[in-house]
């Protein structure tokens with residue numbers, strides 16, 4: 362029902378047309394840029410999109426890992442191009458945009474999946490302003506610069522879709538994640554407004570508010586070792602749904618419930634979050650300063 366309210370076309374495709382299995386995916390024939398495609402969710406998404414006939418543009422810093430993913434996609438019969446880029450470097454992002462537009466004319470779909478998570482309490486962060494700066498650099502400014510670079514061509518061709526891989530933390534507002542969740546919330550909000558401005562040009566945005574996914578990103582946090590988590594492939598299936606159906610948001614039931622409770626009983630939620638966060642202290646990595654998850 363929510364899908365019907367968000368995008369009637371998506372509802373029709375899912376409930377009526379989507380039942381016809383032989384129909385091609387909406388990503389078939391599309392140029393789809395996926396950032397952070399050298400591992401985890403981005404790699405799984407790139408493979409899934411290429412399997413359905415999309416041309417994937419893979420972006421990340423590690424050239425060897427990008428080549429591995431690109432070779433695997435090509436060997437399986439797909440089409441992939443690898444672009445080495447540090448998305449926190451404004452000049453590198455501008456050069457990436459120029460190169461891609463010269464080769465492909467436009468990017469039809471963009472998945473802003475690159476990211477960095479930091480789980481560290483404020484108590485350990487008083488002298489760590491750089492944590493807040495580096496999460497904004499990779500989780501917000503990089504994706505925004507990329508969107509600004511690619512949007513004119515999307516609007517010009519009157520088609521485009523942007524998927525942001527954010528987090529259910531945007532709704533839950535979990536303690537110890539001030540830097541990470543604030544940077545993802547900035548992208549979530551930017552896109553909600555950009556979607557309104559670009560709506561008339563048939564350019565749309567989805568904020569995918571993911572729960573825990575078992576990737577390299579969460580390895581530093583011991584508390585997550587036994588926590589329920591999706592596989593990268595399960596997360597990629599959600600990204601694919603976001604690309605095919607173009608909903609405004611994809612959320613978990615827990616995330617949506619927390620969002621409502623944060624609105625109707627914010628002080629109660631503060632008390633609950635405060636009490637429960639004591640049971641999951643800062644990880645040794647967060648205390649020691651090495652690659653916190």
Ligand SMILES: NC(=O)c1ccc[n+]([C@@H]2O[C@H](COP(=O)([O-])OP(=O)(O)OC[C@H]3O[C@@H](n4cnc5c(N)ncnc54)[C@H](OP(=O)(O)O)[C@@H]3O)[C@@H](O)[C@H]2O)c1
Pocket residue numbers: 396397398399400401402403420421422423424426446447448449473474475476477478499526527528529570571572573574575576577578579
């Ligand atoms: N895992 C979870 O539980 C979870 C939950 C919710 C949301 N997410 C989000 O999902 C996305 C993917 O994360 P993941 O879990 O798949 O972890 P991951 O395997 O560590 O992937 C992170 C990706 O971001 C890329 N990246 C990092 N810094 C970059 C930079 N400066 N320039 C370009 N690329 C950069 C990395 O590639 P290089 O190192 O090669 O540059 C890597 O491909 C992230 O945005 C994350 O915040 C994850």
